[in-house]
Amino acid sequence: RYYQIFGDPAYGVSPVLLSPFSGAGDRTEEEKEWNNVMGSVQVSVENVFAIILANWPFLQAFWKHWVYTSPVGRYYYVGVLLTNAIGCSRPNQTSQHFQCSPPSVQEYFYR
Template sequence: LIAHLAGPYRAPQNDMGVYAESKLVEIMEEKAIQPGSLPTDPPQRRYFQIYGDSAYGVSPTMLSPYQAVGELTQQQKDWNLAMGKVRISVEHGFGQVCQQWPFILCSWKHKIWGTRCGTFYRVAVLLTNAKSCLRPNQTAMRYTCYPPEIELYFHN
């Protein structure tokens, strides 16, 4: 499921600009607290964590690839490789939205100030999430992280 969706943005922005404007870290620190954790717990026990681009840095809720001025250890290289595959799966989630709702990609039908492109995309994400609740997608099955029943998804 796509759990956080920011935007739309008036002009193309780089990833760092979108990341900063989305307030994702602040939202994660407020909402992504693991049940039963204490404020004194280390970040990996207190928060659910997400993995992002190395440009985003590291925070209590954000992990990113190892980078070094010198040589990385084999363990760090292996971790970067494994996590890079997971990150690609996240990109597939956004691709599924456009694949299932091709109207989103019809830029010639969308006019600045004339159509509500951001609203269309948000509705497409909502419908994609609902569809995933009814029939889990490949990403959910691969990571055995199944979405809630559709009634629970729309209830909360």
């Protein structure tokens, strides 16, 4: 499978990152509709990031992370992993919105 992330236009476009169509007056109706649909999904994804940061405040403690010495990406990865594990036993608002039943904790870690 090939996955892509839909993000803010400030991040640009790459093989793994999509951005909304730009140019307010130059977009077709299909492009406007696509932007609207994807924008609602983007808000849901941003809500999940907020859940992760609420569960693990250390991830926001930028004053404790040192450039080139703190493995911030690894910290965040662990925060996502543990938040997903919590979501297996207590589905969050985002999974309920998309009617997506989470796997059991056993399935999540050993699949």
